[in-house]
Amino acid sequence: MTLKDLKIDSTWTLFLDRDGVINKRIVGDYIRSWEQFIFLPGLPEAISALSKLFGKIIVVSNQQGIGKGLMTDEDVELIHQRMIEEIGSSGGRINKAYHSPFLEQEKSIHRKPNVGMGLTARKDFPDIRYKKSIMAGDSLSDMIFGRKLGMKTVFLSDDKHIIHKGHPFIDFVFKDLYTFSTELTKSINTKNVPHVH
Secondary structure, three states: OHHHHOOOOOOOOEEEEEOOEEOOOOOOOOHHHHOOOOOOOOOOHHHHHHHOOOOOOEEEOOOOHHOOOOOHHHHHHHHHHHHHHHHOOOOOOOOOEEEEOOOOOHHHOOOOOOOOHHHHHHOOOOOOOHHHEEEEEHHHHHHHHHOOOOEEEEEEEEOOOHHOOOOOOOOOEEHHHHHHHHHHHHHHHHOOOOOOO
């Protein structure tokens, strides 16, 4: 399967993980305030390009630092508000950002790899079709989340170990969101070029 085979258009939805996909992770800690939130290189441009291709872009993020008492729901919502504004001012769009405050051991349906955030998104946007959705993330729990809902999955990583081993839940692999957006735009634009005989 190639990107071109997906036939992506404005009826499709892109689900994105946040930490390690949109912004730099803080290893061993959590982003607790906007001051700590740093976009990855090429990110605003990537989302701007993806906004032209997908009807909706939805962020789904595990934030168990809330469950650990390190930050509040309000802290995360403020970060997401600023993130959406910044992306908007660069010509991009995020329709909504969801987060899960639950601890891993709580096994909540709303914590990836469980599908609660995806179900909530469809309740809020009833025209979302999982079969016409892509989940892009940098962890296997993102891939499992996407696959459980019947989405295509894009693994954003240069972790040679996982990539070489291959994984049944990974459909495509790209180094980062910028590379994915570039390749996807290319695959869609070449589709429209008339063949000259």
